[in-house]
Amino acid sequence: MKGLCNRLHGFIEPLTLFILNLYSLIMKMVRIKFKGTENDAIGFLELSKRIRVVCLPEDTYEIPFSALKMIDSLNIPYTVIETEGFDNAIRKIRDTASAKI
Numbered sequence: 001m002k003g004l005c006n007r008l009h010g011f012i013e014p015l016t017l018f019i020l021n022l023y024s025l026i027m028k029m030v031r032i033k034f035k036g037t038e039n040d041a042i043g044f045l046e047l048s049k050r051i052r053v054v055c056l057p058e059d060t061y062e063i064p065f066s067a068l069k070m071i072d073s074l075n076i077p078y079t080v081i082e083t084e085g086f087d088n089a090i091r092k093i094r095d096t097a098s099a100k101i
Contacts, residue, residue: 028083029063029064029065030064030068031056031061031062031080031082032060032061032063032079032080033059033061034061034077034078036077040059043071043074043078044061046070046074046076047063051064051067051070060081065083068080
């Protein structure tokens with residue numbers, strides 16, 4: 001039984017890394033800014049009810065790319081500032097947070 005576990009471990013680890021890499025390619029993050037103060041308040045409220053939102057300086061928000069459909073369905077005007085992969089988005093947030101310490 002121990003031999004089987006070792007063989008499975010050798011297979012599962014690369015598979016796990018492959019799945020994580022695939023997820024990071026699929027999971028795109030978008031940095032947006034709502035048009036106008038009223039839209040900013042409504043947009044942030046509606047987003048925070050439905051998904052996890054990363055709030056950034058100057059009233060910008062980092063959200064999953066897939067959430068743009070939701071904002072479109074609510075007819076809230078916004079501007080896409082930047083699109084990037086999940087890993088890059090997290091790295092930028094961590095670098096910004098650690099620079100302030």
